[in-house]
Every structure is written in C-alpha cells, then in structure tokens.
Amino acid sequence: MNKKRTDKIILAALAGCLLMPAASCTKENTYITPVSEDYSSEDWIEEVSSRNYFYAVTPFTGDLCPSFILQADGLKKLYADSRFVQDFTTADLLMKIRNPGAGVKMTVSMQPGEINGAYNYTAAVPEELKDSAFIYVYLPVNWNYRALSQWQASRLVNLLWNISFDGQPVETYQQAFICRTVHDVAFDCSLNELEDEAFFQLIQAYMKDMGSFPAWFTEKNEFSYTANALAAGYIDEHSPLVDRLKQEVIADGYVSNLISIASKTDEPYIESIKAFSYLMQKYGLRYTIHFSHDLQYIRTIDDVFACRQGYCAELSCAFASWCLNQAIRVKLFFIPGHVYPFIELPSGALYPWDPTQMCHTEEYPDFTQSRDELFAETDRNFEQVEKVSMERFQSHYAALQAGEPGYSVLDVAAVRKYLPSFNIHEGYRNSQTRAAQDRPIRFVAAPK
Structure with missing residues (x-):
C-alpha cells in the first residue's frame, strides 16, 4: 500500500542523546508487508532519514548531499x-523502527540502486532498549562514490530495504530522497535558540569539545x-585543463617556464601567480x-x-588547483562573507592574491594589441590586485590571530590525505567502499 508522510529528522547525538524532530519535505514511500504468524502485519519502519551537515542546516535537512557524504x-x-565532529558527522542513514523486542535479531538488507550498492547487516536489539516503543538504527550505506562524485543535477532517488526479524521477512520499505547535485555545498551555518532550542542547548554543552573545528x-x-x-573536494590539481593552461601561457610568451619544485626563491612563485592572472584576463573571467x-x-x-565566470569560492578553488599542480603551498582564507587564497613563499612571507578582485577590474586588455603593450597592461592589473589583496590581508590576518569569530584558514595540502578532490581515483573509491562494509549497524536511544 502507499502512504504519504511528512519526513522528519530525529536529531541524534551518537553519545546517546536524541532530540526534537525538524520538518522536511513530503515524499512518497511504498510499503509491502507480508502477513506473518509471529509478527503483526503493521508497518514496522517509520522513516529513514539523512544526517548530512551535522543535522544543523535546516533548509535541506533530510536530503542526501554528495558533497558531505563523499x-x-x-x-x-x-x-x-573534536567530539562535536565525531558525534555529529556520518554518511550513514538513520532508521526509525517499531521495537520488535530486546534480543530479536534484526536483519536489514539494502538493495542496490542508482547511488548505492547492496549491503546486509544483522544485529540483536539491545536489552537496554526493551522498554522503548521505537528504536533508532544507524545504517551504513555502500555508497556508489563514482555516481555521487559525478551527480550533476538534484533529483529524487529511491532507496529500498528488506527487513527480517529472527530470520523471518516482515517488511519491504522504499523511501524517496532528494539527492542534491555534487556541486551543492554549505560551508557555513548559523542556528539560534528559537530555531531549535533542544539542539541549541546540546551545542552549548559541546562547545568545550569543539577542538580545532571552527565553531563559535x-x-x-x-x-x-x-x-x-x-572546499577541498572542488580543488582539482590533476585536471588536464591545468596542464593545458600552463602550456598556453608559455606558448603566448608571457612566461618562458613555470615553477619547479626545486625553486628556492620567491620570484618563480610570484611569476606563477602572474601567469594565472594573465589567463584570467585572457579568458575574460x-x-x-x-x-x-x-x-x-x-x-x-x-x-x-569554460563559463568564464565565478565567485570567490569557485575562483579560490580554481587558483588552488593551479597552485597545487605546481607544488605551491596554498591556503584558503575564510573571512565573514568571503574567501580568498594566499601562498607561503620560500622566504617565509605570506603572499595573498584575491582572484575575485581581478574579476572586478573595470576593463580587461585588448588581446589583439602588441605583445609588449598587452603584457604591460595585464601586469598593471595584476599589481593593482596584488596591492588591494595585501592591504586587506593585513587586517584580516590580524583578526585571525586575535581569534575573532568567522576567520579561519584551510591548508589545502595538509588536508589532502583526508579530503581528496571529487575527481577521485578508483583506489580511493574502493577503500571507501571497504570502510563502509566494515562498519556495523548502531542502535541509539529514543528521543527524550
């Protein structure tokens, strides 16, 4: 039979605390429940929910977000x-199910679909949950990392589970989720007490355990x-385009060569940034x-x-892709409402260059003029952006050092071993699949 429900997300901390539900969008769920002698024919599964983005970004709570899952x-x-990150970060799904009784062996079989492979897991309902009307189970998913990393448009997908108690099939459950495009991302979140008082109070208790995670x-x-x-997922230093752009700027005669990893002076690093500036102007970004x-x-x-346009996050990720390709140590500087890159020079100096400022240049050079005139004009634009970037960086970096909220730095090279590009290789996908298969299902308590 078909039932239409309004999905709800039950806020859960893995520390064992579940809090108030938050409303999400309405989707169509399908149930097929065979009659059995040992268990009633009522629906056992209430819902399955996504736990993406620390459960806190309420506008799309319940959606599947490849940018987070990956x-x-x-x-x-x-x-x-960070205890907060450990407790609130998961790519698993949360199933709310009527309690069949302590000690009952529950088997959940997830069927393969567009964004996931098959996965079976079995566990007995813990004795401490014997008095709970409902139990909540975190279900690892054998995500299809290739599909998710190439998911270009937001649309509905159906996920399907078969449930058995003590070896006896009791329900087949299908739920539709909105799977957001991999290009959708949320870097920032703000939550006040009026939006979710229970969550707000819980976070207050976590503040002393945030660790290095930027929260305030x-x-x-x-x-x-x-x-x-x-942002690391959107930085693609191995894109073939980067090598083509390097060849192009050399062929144009703007530089004779680009930085070598053996460079010990600052000048080759700055020349590489000038080359990127030249390309931005040539393509009219x-x-x-x-x-x-x-x-x-x-x-x-x-x-x-390709589109000859971008905003601060896209331009900074493009700049970082260019830099990492040449082994330039690049960092992204997040300030309230903006992000821009800076690099570390061999001399130890920090060198900011904000590509967004270049996009605001009133007029780009005429690339049909003589080479000398063209290069002189592109250099003047570069130097103007360099000046503005350095002036703003001084005050922004002072705010960072003073510990002001909203200022943080992402060292892209340092996080690469944890967060690869979405242009990820097969070995990474296989290792992630194995990791999912090694995770057991987990039971958590009912909301209080």
Whole structure:
C-alpha cells in the first residue's frame, strides 16, 4: 500500500542523546508487508532519514548531499580532536523502527540502486532498549562514490530495504530522497535558540569539545560553524585543463617556464601567480555567484574557465588547483562573507592574491594589441590586485590571530590525505567502499 508522510529528522547525538524532530519535505514511500504468524502485519519502519551537515542546516535537512557524504569520513579524521565532529558527522542513514523486542535479531538488507550498492547487516536489539516503543538504527550505506562524485543535477532517488526479524521477512520499505547535485555545498551555518532550542542547548554543552573545528557563538548568541574543509573536494590539481593552461601561457610568451619544485626563491612563485592572472584576463573571467535554492553551487576550474565566470569560492578553488599542480603551498582564507587564497613563499612571507578582485577590474586588455603593450597592461592589473589583496590581508590576518569569530584558514595540502578532490581515483573509491562494509549497524536511544 502507499502512504504519504511528512519526513522528519530525529536529531541524534551518537553519545546517546536524541532530540526534537525538524520538518522536511513530503515524499512518497511504498510499503509491502507480508502477513506473518509471529509478527503483526503493521508497518514496522517509520522513516529513514539523512544526517548530512551535522543535522544543523535546516533548509535541506533530510536530503542526501554528495558533497558531505563523499567527505564525511575525511572530516572525522581531519578533526579527530573534536567530539562535536565525531558525534555529529556520518554518511550513514538513520532508521526509525517499531521495537520488535530486546534480543530479536534484526536483519536489514539494502538493495542496490542508482547511488548505492547492496549491503546486509544483522544485529540483536539491545536489552537496554526493551522498554522503548521505537528504536533508532544507524545504517551504513555502500555508497556508489563514482555516481555521487559525478551527480550533476538534484533529483529524487529511491532507496529500498528488506527487513527480517529472527530470520523471518516482515517488511519491504522504499523511501524517496532528494539527492542534491555534487556541486551543492554549505560551508557555513548559523542556528539560534528559537530555531531549535533542544539542539541549541546540546551545542552549548559541546562547545568545550569543539577542538580545532571552527565553531563559535556570535554576539547575538547564535551558534555558527564553518565547514570550510569541504572546499577541498572542488580543488582539482590533476585536471588536464591545468596542464593545458600552463602550456598556453608559455606558448603566448608571457612566461618562458613555470615553477619547479626545486625553486628556492620567491620570484618563480610570484611569476606563477602572474601567469594565472594573465589567463584570467585572457579568458575574460567575471564575477557571478550561484546558489542552488538554499545552498552554494560550486564549479571546478574546468567550468570556471569554460563559463568564464565565478565567485570567490569557485575562483579560490580554481587558483588552488593551479597552485597545487605546481607544488605551491596554498591556503584558503575564510573571512565573514568571503574567501580568498594566499601562498607561503620560500622566504617565509605570506603572499595573498584575491582572484575575485581581478574579476572586478573595470576593463580587461585588448588581446589583439602588441605583445609588449598587452603584457604591460595585464601586469598593471595584476599589481593593482596584488596591492588591494595585501592591504586587506593585513587586517584580516590580524583578526585571525586575535581569534575573532568567522576567520579561519584551510591548508589545502595538509588536508589532502583526508579530503581528496571529487575527481577521485578508483583506489580511493574502493577503500571507501571497504570502510563502509566494515562498519556495523548502531542502535541509539529514543528521543527524550
């Protein structure tokens, strides 16, 4: 039979605390429940919910977000010192199910689909949950990492489970989820007490255990965090486009060669940044920002240069792709409402260069003029951006050192071992699949 329900997310901390539900969108769920002699023919499964983005970004709570699913395990490794991240970060799904009784062996078989492979797991209902009307079970998913990393449009997908108690089939459950495009991402979140009082109170208890994860309370007593590490997925230093752009800027005669890993002086590093500036001007890159309903939409360097446009996050990721390809140590500097890159020079100096400022250049050079005139004009534009970037960086970096909320730095090279590009290789996909298969199902208590 068919039933239409309004999905709810039951806020759960893996520490054993479940809190108030938050509303999400309505989807169509299908149930087929065979009659059995030992168990009633009533529906056993109430819902299955997504736990993406620390459960806190309420506009799309309940959706499947490849940008988070692909990086959830990496985030936990990166922020191993944060109890908040450890307890609230998972790519698993949460199933709410009527309690069949303590000691009952429950087998959940997830059927293969567009974004997942088959997966079977069995566990007995813990004795301590014997008095709970419902139990909540975290279900590992054999995610299809290739499909998710190439998921270009947000649309509905159906996930299907078969449930057995003590070896006896009791229900087949299908639920539709919105699977967001891999380009959708949320770096920042703010939550005030009025939006979710229970969650707000829980977070207050976690503040002393945030570790290195950038989170804080604002002057308005709002809880905010910056999941800036998620930008790593959109940095693609191995894109063939980067090598083509390097060949192009050399063929144009703007530089004779680009940086070698053996470079010991600052000048080759700055020349490489000038080369990127030249290419931005040649392709006529302009500023434009993209949102996908309630999320930022981020394109990689390939799309930025193909579309000849981008905004601060896209331009910074494109710049970082260029730098990492040449072994330049690049960092992304997140400030309130903006992000831009800076590099570490061999001299130890920090060198900021904000590509967004280049996009605001009033007029790009005429590339049909003589080479000398062209290069002189592109250099003047570069130097103007260099000056503005350095002036702003001084005050921003002072705010970072003073510990002001909203200022954080992402060392892209340092996080690479945890958070690879979404242009991920087969070995990474296989290792992630094996990791999912090694995770057991987990029971958590009912809401209080």
